[in-house]
Amino acid sequence: MTAVAELFWTVSYDRTTVDQICERAGVKKGSFYHFFADKAELVDASLEREWEKYRPKLDAIFSASVPPAERIRAHCEFVVQEQRDLKACHGHVLGCPLCTLGTEISTQDGTLRRRVQGILEHGIGYLTTAIRDGHAGGDWQAPDARAKAERIHTYQLGLMIQARIYDDLGVLAELTRGTFELLGAAVPESTRVGGPGAAKTKTKTKTARVTAKTRAENRRP
Amino acid sequence: MTAVAELFWTVSYDRTTVDQICERAGVKKGSFYHFFADKAELVDASLEREWEKYRPKLDAIFSASVPPAERIRAHCEFVVQEQRDLKACHGHVLGCPLCTLGTEISTQDGTLRRRVQGILEHGIGYLTTAIRDGHAGGDWQAPDARAKAERIHTYQLGLMIQARIYDDLGVLAELTRGTFELLGAAVPESTRVGGPGAAKTKTKTKTARVTAKTRAENRRP
DNA sequence: CTGATAGTTGACTAAACGGTCAAATCAACT
DNA sequence: AGTTGATTTGACCGTTTAGTCAACTATCAG
Numbered sequence: 001m002t003a004v005a006e007l008f009w010t011v012s013y014d015r016t017t018v019d020q021i022c023e024r025a026g027v028k029k030g031s032f033y034h035f036f037a038d039k040a041e042l043v044d045a046s047l048e049r050e051w052e053k054y055r056p057k058l059d060a061i062f063s064a065s066v067p068p069a070e071r072i073r074a075h076c077e078f079v080v081q082e083q084r085d086l087k088a089c090h091g092h093v094l095g096c097p098l099c100t101l102g103t104e105i106s107t108q109d110g111t112l113r114r115r116v117q118g119i120l121e122h123g124i125g126y127l128t129t130a131i132r133d134g135h136a137g138g139d140w141q142a143p144d145a146r147a148k149a150e151r152i153h154t155y156q157l158g159l160m161i162q163a164r165i166y167d168d169l170g171v172l173a174e175l176t177r178g179t180f181e182l183l184g185a186a187v188p189e190s191t192r193v194g195g196p197g198a199a200k201t202k203t204k205t206k207t208a209r210v211t212a213k214t215r216a217e218n219r220r221p
Numbered sequence: 222m223t224a225v226a227e228l229f230w231t232v233s234y235d236r237t238t239v240d241q242i243c244e245r246a247g248v249k250k251g252s253f254y255h256f257f258a259d260k261a262e263l264v265d266a267s268l269e270r271e272w273e274k275y276r277p278k279l280d281a282i283f284s285a286s287v288p289p290a291e292r293i294r295a296h297c298e299f300v301v302q303e304q305r306d307l308k309a310c311h312g313h314v315l316g317c318p319l320c321t322l323g324t325e326i327s328t329q330d331g332t333l334r335r336r337v338q339g340i341l342e343h344g345i346g347y348l349t350t351a352i353r354d355g356h357a358g359g360d361w362q363a364p365d366a367r368a369k370a371e372r373i374h375t376y377q378l379g380l381m382i383q384a385r386i387y388d389d390l391g392v393l394a395e396l397t398r399g400t401f402e403l404l405g406a407a408v409p410e411s412t413r414v415g416g417p418g419a420a421k422t423k424t425k426t427k428t429a430r431v432t433a434k435t436r437a438e439n440r441r442p
Numbered sequence: 443c444t445g446a447t448a449g450t451t452g453a454c455t456a457a458a459c460g461g462t463c464a465a466a467t468c469a470a471c472t
Numbered sequence: 473a474g475t476t477g478a479t480t481t482g483a484c485c486g487t488t489t490a491g492t493c494a495a496c497t498a499t500c501a502g
Contacts, residue, residue, distance in 0.1 A: 031449070031451075108236075154399070161382055259460085
């Protein structure tokens with residue numbers, strides 16, 4: 001399951017073969033088919049497992065004991081940091097695995113599509129709660145918290161997709177700022193690192209898209 | 222080129238085989254390899270051609286002779302209508318072909334990735350101009366038109382992705398409204414169809430996501 | 443120790459795949 | 473009519489793919 005999660009994220013669902021999965025997992029194909037009917041079933045199980053591994057992290061970030069604005073800010077920065085690590089590890093910006101997979105299989109496999117949907121829905125849930133709490137606390141105006149959450153979630157997905165397509169972490173520098181603009185609130189000061197103003201992380205963002213490196217990437221390396 | 226554009230959109234890039242392309246195009250494989258070195262080269266050429274076919278439509282929609290707000294509104298509705306037609310034709314919401322393709326090939330093929338990037342960039346260009354014009358005309362406040370355009374574009378991409386993943390046109394019902402909320406302006410009255418208020422197109426949006434049909438879609442139909 | 447059950451293995455198939463090629467066809471020009 | 477170069481064709485090749493299977497092994501309860 002770990003093997004397949006990495007493969008369909010770094011490569012693609014269709015291009016990932018059962019042989020590759022087995023090799024990566026150190027398992028023979030016969031064993032694979034003993035447990036799973038086909039690739040789709042494995043991916044389905046893998047998604048569920050990865051989500052269960054991810055959930056406690058979100059629970060911590062979106063803890064009700066943290067001020068709502070801080071939850072949302074922390075989540076943004078968590079996502080960016082995660083992408084940084086992945087880029088360092090795999091050499092590419094990978095973006096949101098649910099989008100990558102979901103986009104590819106949506107016209108092929110209804111079951112998988114619905115699983116992806118379900119997980120995305122959970123994400124919107126966290127956001128909705130935080131936004132509702134912030135509204136109740138007067139941090140911002142969002143009478144319809146769910147609608148606001150959907151809008152922000154959509155923006156965030158769009159940014160992740162672009163980060164992958166541009167293969168550029170610079171795109172994500174906008175994440176926090178953009179999110180709070182949509183929220184109609186100021187980005188809260190970081191509560192953990194340094195003093196006030198520590199949130200400023202070198203705003204080389206603006207021209208990031210144009211500066212996209214022209215390094216000689218060949219086809220099918 | 223037409224064949225491949227349809228296939229990698231309705232199916233997926235990796236899953237689309239050269240044989241399929243040739244069959245769809247009514248061409249023998251030998252002929253194919255006479256003109257293109259491989260699939261990637263064909264897709265590259267196809268993208269360029271499709272973009273050239275698409276460009277005049279955008280030119281018309283974003284014509285400087287049309288009020289800026291109306292350009293943006295018309296574009297939103299054009300996109301939605303296009304998706305409706307595609308759904309009617311192919312049975313699935315296909316979303317943005319650039320995202321579908323870009324997401325899949327971004328870690329594989331640098332050349333294709335950059336071509337997708339370039340076309341997306343053009344899209345942001347149209348939006349930037351319209352936003353700048355609107356700002357100059359006092360329709361909205363957007364001193365940094367480019368930044369605003371990027372934000373809106375990101376939102377729109379996010380929505381398209383979700384429409385595909387959810388396989389639900391209902392998601393797109395938010396497109397115009399969301400766009401203009403980000404713009405900080407009211408949705409202009411439709412100028413072509415019916416009298417004032419004609420823009421209201423049955424707001425069944427709200428629950429759309431939950432209502433996502435549970436029809437029995439099997440794997441690999 | 444025994445026997446049942448769960449898991450593992452590598453060899454196997456049949457189909458599909460990307461890609462090649464020599465020969466045939468076509469269109470245009472001399 | 474003959475020459476040339478661009479295009480088309482279908483047969484072909486080696487590889488990769490998903491998926492199968494009978495035989496083997498580890499585990500563990502009785």
